[in-house]
Amino acid sequence: MVASRLICRGIVNGERVTETFAPVAESVPRARTAATAVCGRWEIPPDVTQRVQVIVTELAGNAVRHARTPYELVLRRSGATLYLAVRDGDDRPARLLGPLTPTSAGGRGLILVDAYASAWGCFPTIDGKTTWALLRQPAEPPVSPAP
Numbered sequence: 001m002v003a004s005r006l007i008c009r010g011i012v013n014g015e016r017v018t019e020t021f022a023p024v025a026e027s028v029p030r031a032r033t034a035a036t037a038v039c040g041r042w043e044i045p046p047d048v049t050q051r052v053q054v055i056v057t058e059l060a061g062n063a064v065r066h067a068r069t070p071y072e073l074v075l076r077r078s079g080a081t082l083y084l085a086v087r088d089g090d091d092r093p094a095r096l097l098g099p100l101t102p103t104s105a106g107g108r109g110l111i112l113v114d115a116y117a118s119a120w121g122c123f124p125t126i127d128g129k130t131t132w133a134l135l136r137q138p139a140e141p142p143v144s145p146a147p
Contacts (some may be wrong), residue, residue, distance in 0.1 A: 015077040023068050031060040031073050038075050048137050051116040055133045058109035061085040083131040092124040094131040
């Protein structure tokens, strides 16, 4: 299906990667796979990569379910901090509400983002919004000199 393909190729600029996806369910695992590949190139530890996967899945899924517009995934690294963002064309802000009932199938995405991210938020853009999350990687243990 053509609509499920990447709309444009990713742009890799040093420590920043962006890719734009179509607003279809099949794009969510593609966004997760793209983020996982970037984590591999950046040598992000597996436990942090797993958190990236959950956050990207939830942010991309929200863009598909709620915005229903093409969305841009942004991954940026600065030192030990990873910035993950999804920009979409819906001006309604992302809000942490939770499920309607304990047995509801959805409504837990931003609860997961809140649990896994060091910080997260949403800000309006001229043509929609950006929902972002920060992940701080654990500091590298100091290297002990050989005895």
